Amino acid sequence: MPKNLEIIKGGYFKLDHTDRTVRVRFAPSPTGPLHIGGARSALFNWLFARKHGGTFLVRIEDTDVERSSMVSEEVILEDLKWLGMNWDEGILVGGDKGPYRQSERLSLYKPFWEKLLEEGKVYHCFCTEEELEAERESLRKKGKMPRYLGRCRDLTPEKREELRKEGRKPVVRFKVSEGEIIRIDDLIRGEVDFESDGIGDFIIVKSDGIPTYNFAVVLDDALMEISHVIRGEEHLSNTPRQVLLYRALNLRVPVFAHISLILGEDRTKMSKRHGATSISQYRDMGFLPEGLINFLVLLGWAPEGEREIFSLEELVKEFSLERVSKSAAVFNHKKLDWMNSEYIKKSSPERITDLALPFLQEAGLIKTQINEEEYDWLKQVISLLQEQLDYVSQIVSLIKIFFGDKVEKILPEGAEVMNEEKSRQVAARFGEEVLKEQTWDLSVIKDVFKRIGKELGVGGKKLFQPVRVGLTGSLQGPDLQNLILLLGRERVAKRLKNTLDRADA
Structure with a gap:
């Protein structure tokens, strides 16, 4: 019988979590804009925190130095604010558990992996990429899961010194016990079992001393006292590694909830070929933040009854992880257009006019500076067209009938x-x-x-x-x-x- 490392509701000891304050986080990597999936994860965390009177924290995971940028970070944070998801602690707003940018926390991680090294729970690995690829290829040919088999686990001090003299810079690997079942009791997916034999000894510190995602995220969540980790399904496969690290470090394990993937209308993974995928793209098209929020929450969460239009305040009251589906959500552009149009119809003509002005000015239909009389005329025009808009940039084509002395085309x-x-x-x-x-x-x-x-x-x-x-x-x-x-x-x-x-x- 394999040893059962049972994780019951987020802890390897029985725990109902009524004794812990809700603290959740959104931790984007600033390698690009805020995508639809990331925005939905942030929203579910934000709603969960607001529902339970907890803390919503935002931190930046920027240890991918080559791909991370301050521009992307600024865009992500600006989009979160535009969507109305203010955060209580973290980047820009501060708090007592910072720094909240991962690259500024590097000195905090070293004592933890050094402690694991002293306890024999991790080891230095000197294998080259060529050696590792040969090992993976050998396993693939045998029909086995490619993984690290522990070649450097039991190196003598002399052998390690010899390899260092060759100029090899080691990584630090975590020792994964064989024959164990790691069970995660996920609030959305239920019990999920992982076999340790399919994991292999994994890297926690790279050869340049930078911790890997799995090691850094465990320490950040533990040190920031995160109670619930609500994130995308793509992170589920990382969870057993993280649980093993929590146990090895004797840290309290958070409650996990993994949200399903978002698919395009052809039921393949959402990508650029399905249209706009980032919040900033929808913002630039003239979608309203409340329309996007309402649409995003329904990508996986099902309210009671047939109602679909909710204000942010109503969503806080209604939202629960118990009504989040395990099944993949389908991104329906027509439904988003309809939902956004409902919010445009409810908006004041002044608001839509102000949002429309940059589009009309860019199209050369309206001067950069307009007087009060011109603004009042434009407001009346937009009020007349408002019910036809799915998103504000459509105003450019609709409003053209109010300009010029000739009809462009007779149908x-x-x-x-x-x-x-x-x-x-x-x-x-x-x-x-x-x-x-x-x-x-x-x-x-x-x-x-x-x-x-x-x-x-x-x-x-x-x-x-x-x-x-x-x-x-x-x-x-x-x-x-x-x-x-x-x-x-x-x-x-x-x-x-x-x-x-x-x-x-």
Whole structure:
């Protein structure tokens, strides 16, 4: 019978965790932007902390010196703040368990691995990459799991000195006992067993003295008194190594909860080919933070009932890890668009106008500096188009019908309407009549339609569609009378004349 290292609810001793304060963390590596999966992990941690009156901590894991950058770190932290996930402790805000950047904690790790070395739980390994690859290849040929078999475990002091003189710089490896079952009681996945024989002796300190991820994360979580580790499923395979380190160091083991993967709509792992994958990309497209938050939480978490729209405050109240699924979540772009559009509809015209301005200025439709009157006109236009937006950058294509004296394109169904009896007369007379008006409001526009309808003996679609097509080239669009009001008399008259002239050419 293999020895059973049973980890019961995060501890190798029975523990229900009612005695420990909730402390969770989000620990991104600054090697790129904040991706959808990372943002969801941060959100689940944030909600869990808020739900239980605990602490949400953010630290930076930047020991991958070649790939880490301050630019990426700044982008990640800015995106977290934009999403509304303020943190209580950690990078930028401080705390009594720092530093909160891993590269600034290197001196803290050495005493721990030196202690393990003294106790014989780790050892120096001098194997070259070529020797290790030959060993892996040999195991693959035998149909076995590639792993380190412990060649340097029992080197004599003389042999170690000889290898050092050859110029070999050793790594530090952890000794993994054979024939053990490591059981993790995961809050989401239930009991998960790992065989120690499939792990092999793993590296905890690289030859340059930098600790590996598994060693550093164990010490950081322990020293920062993290109670629950809520993270992506891709980290599940690291968990048995980390549990063995906790035990060897006699440190308290946190509770683990591994969230499922996020898949594209083709049910393959989410990647750039599925579209935007980072929070900053969605931010730059004009998605609202509350729309993204609401969508992200539903990637794996299922609320009670059929309701799908939740404010952040409501999510704090409703969220629980018990309702997080083991099954992979599918990223549905159409659902995200719909959900974000619901939040855009609820937003004030002022907010959407302010968000829309940079897009309109970049497109050259609006000046860099606009006065109060121009802003008020733009706000009215955007209020008219707001319900059609899935995300704010779409405003550029929708708003073009409010600029210029010519219709860009007359669609086929629009051309059919203009060829109907009296359609051109209606459009021509409307253009003539609006110029005669001294005042300009919705009641005046209604009166002009009424006069022309009576004069030409037309009503309903026969009256309104020729004017809409003459002004937009389409049968679809925003409320017609408000469109006319915001275009103004002169532009309405010019545009109708240009459309008629084009049709006659």
